[in-house]
Amino acid sequence: MRWIRRLFQKSRSEKQLDQELRFHLDQQIADYVAAGIPLDEARRRARLDFGGLERVKEEVRDTRWETRLDSLFRDFRYAFRSLRKDRRFVLTAILALALGIGATTAMFSLVYNLLIDPLPYKGGNRLTVVKIHDMKESGNRDRESFSIPEFIDCRTQNHVFEDVVGSYNLNVLYDDGKGLRKTGGAFVTTNTFEFFGVPPLLGRGLTQEDGNPGAPPVFVMNYRLWQGEFSGDSTVVGKTLLVNGKPRTLVGVMPPRFQAYGARIWLPLGLYPGAEGTAAPGNLPVYLWTLGRLKPGTSLRAAAADLVVIARRLSKFYPKEYPEQFTVTTQSEVEAVMGDFRTMLYALLAAVFMLLLIACSNIASLLLARATVRQREIAIRASLGASRGRLIRQLLVESFVLSAGGCALGCWFAYFGLKELMAIIPQGPLPDEADVGLNAAVLLFALGITVLTTILNGLTPALHTVRGDLYPRLTASGKSVSGDFRHGRLRAGLVIVEVALSIVLLAGAGLLMRTCFALAHVDLGYKSKNALLVRLIFPEGHADTADQKRVFLRQVLDRVTSLPGVTSAAETVLVPPYEGWQSGLTVAGKPGFEKLTSFFDMCSEGYFQTLGIPLVRGRLLSKNDVDSARRVAVVSQTFAHVYFFQDDPIGQKFKFNVFDQVPELPHDTYFEIIGVVGDVLNQGLQTSPIPQVYIPYTTTGFGNRAILVRTAVPPDSLVAAVREQIRAVDRDVALQEAKSLESYLYERSYQTPEFGLTTLGTFAGIGLLLAIIGVFSVMAYNVSLQTHEIGVRMALGAQQSKILTMILTKGMRLVAWGVVIGFVASYGLTRFLASQIWGVSATDPWTFGTVAAIILTVGLAACLLPARRATQVDPLIALRYE
Helix, strand or coil, rough: HHHHHHHHHHHHHHHHHHHHHHHHHHHHHHHHCCCCCHHHHHHHHHHHCCCHHHHHHHHHHHCHHHHHHHHHHHEEEEHHHHCCCCCCHHHHHHHHHHHHHHHHHHCCCCCHHHHHHHCCCCCHHHEEEEEECHHHHHHCCEEEEECCCHHHHHHHHHHEEEEEEECCCCCCEEECCCEEEEEEEEECCCEEEEHHHCCEEEEECCCCHHHHHCCCCEEEECCHHHHHHHCHHHHHHHCEEEEEEEEEEEEECCCCCCCHHHHCCEEECCCCCCCCCCEEEEECCCCEEEEEEECCCCCHHHHHHHHHHHHHHHHHHHHCCCCCCCEEEEEEEEHHHHCCHHHHHHHHHHHHHHHHHHHHHHHHHHHHHHHHCHHHHHHHHHHHCCCCCHHHHHHHHHHHHHHHHHHHHHHHHHHHHHHHHHHHHHHHHHHCCCCCCCCCHHHHHHHHHHHHHHHHHHHHHHCCCCCHCCCCHHHHHCCCCCHHHHHHHHHHHHHHHHHHHHCCCCHHHHHHHHHHHHHCCCCCCCCCEEEEEEEEEECCCCCCHHHHHHCCCCHHHHHCCCCCCEEEEEEEEECCCCCCEEEEEEEEECCCCCCCCCEEECCCCHHHHCCCEEEEEECCCCCHHCCCCEEEEEEEHHHHHHHHHHCCCCEEEEEHHHCCCCCCCCCCCCCCCCECCCCCCCCCCCCCCEEEEEEEEHCCCCCCEEEEECCCHHHHHHHHHHHHHHHHHCCEEEEEEEHHHHHHHHHHHHHHHHHHHHHHHHHHHHHHHHHHHHHHHHHHHHHCCCCCHHHHHHCCCCCCEEEEEEEEHHHHHHHHHHHHHHHHHHHHHHHHHHHCCCCCCCCCCCHHHHHHHHHHHHHHHHHHHHHHHCCCCCCHHCCCCC
């Protein structure tokens, strides 16, 4: 606190300095008197030695830090007084900077909280996912889960992980005393909570003892479920609830950001033979999603090298689990969860940095014009003794004041902008643990951006202002043509940069717009409009067999079909275009197809009519086929072409090889093809369909089911009525989800590109607006500088059209250079959006041509108003203009 007292008690410091100097002067006088020199002469000589007390005081003051700080405060006061006189300029500058800083801060907050530090877990940046990659396959079909024996061997034999955990997700039905409810859950190895290192909010987490034989059944709940379904009642811990038909005791509630595996309920998974959760329905083996925490200093590449040795050893014991040629890949958990959406976020972050550069170029251009007008003032200050460094500091302080104002307003924009971004951002790829907001790291970033914009905005104009001989400017006008000549090229360069960067942003937005248009017009092979999707979950003991499911679903379909506004309804197991069971086939009388696979679905007879899938040849499934579980099948056109080429597929027989491996499915069963229907997309919107087969859903009771409802009214309006009809048949059957088929497709297919288009389009729009302002301001300023020249030209007989053409030519020349440079930059930078672009080339000429037309049009409009003003100059007034 001592330095603060020194700063605000300058009178005391001055008094002490004066006393100290007086003391030294008196001592010198005393020394001369002692040497025999008369008092007056001694006093004269002492003063000569010191060179004057005031000069010494100035030298001492200059060495003090508080003097420098005081000088800086004076610079700030002068900057505020100077800027206050030009409020229009200040408001324009702060608003432009606020848009740039606000957008950049908001996007950095997304990137930081979603990609850099999204996980609140112990060693979150070292959490690693392990995958088995088939070297003969391309794409993202790596195996990410491992059987329990593989998991145990991997955990005990590796040398790169501190610890390893395993889990698999499942649907959980629980009874809270008010009825049966459904939520998402996960079986997790009992070291999971110790692995993540997050203490519970209430009670305890799962422990090693919970996975031992004979341990009492327990579970842990997440914060959202506790708040939403139990109103935050702390007494619920220790109570017993019916979970998936089994009484379990709730032992803990986790804090809000603990969202491991996206589950709301965690169940302990013992790894001993016969433990609960170690076998799927039908006594099938379960596979665990494996997550490890790297030892400090261990790289992902080193981990993969260690694990590939283990995997090659395991492939000898479990040959069916491994391809002939494979390798092990490792990936951070954040990258695995976010997938390609990371590229979108990084591209948007680059876009807002471009927007920030546009804003900085705009402000630098305005500051340069303002500094040019103040040349005489700068020269006067220099003649009074101000050094070039002091002048540069003064101009940088003014730039900092503008940047600080822009930062404050920008953070306010970012705060509300983040809410809008989170409302439109796709929720699928986001880590559930992420907490997006203006935290300390983001605000520190905003402060860094403020310093950066201060330098970018202020340094170049400041250096140009104090460069060269300042004294001749004392006799020159601040609006002289010479001033324009000195700084004209720099202002023109800044305008070209603004236009070029806006071209890049508009090109990226245009490509995403073309992508959204292409996706929206993809032929799905079925009609998604006016269709309702309802997924069902059957609790244990309800409709387990094929006959029980047939009885239940037949009653539900009859009830739903009778509802007003419903035109048809059907059962299905899977919903295209993102779901499908896959199997290799054995075709009777046609060997050689062992390596080919096909998707298959189990549906009711009304499936094709409900989705509007056309019949090509043969016939569709009938009610009798479904009720009697006949071994018949309807295939797609691609299936018929791949397996039978020009032969007639009707009457041909085949079997699913995977059926022979699943106890609950019919073994060694051949299905006869009775019809061929149109192709339906079954690998997403961006991939051609593979062969597809449809068989009666009564073939097996295995798996959960869904209902598709074709409506004549808005589908969402029938959700409650459909739910009541299902509950009327069996109150214990839960609805996993109920939404329109269009909503399902939007969430899976259109939401991510639409988010990219909305955000990048907004940034591009702001960038275009700033570029227009930049072109207009530079042209208006150039016209003001050329007022005298224009008056001379008009006095000598120049026509208004010639003046108009001259001004427009200068402005459009800048815009044209910006377009050319922007195209060159766009051809390189838009390739970073390649993973988000589909249906259009990254160098699409139509997109770039449209962007060029927009830029040239608005550039012409920005140049036109200053040019028209130039043609209205009065020659008599212009000749006297100074």
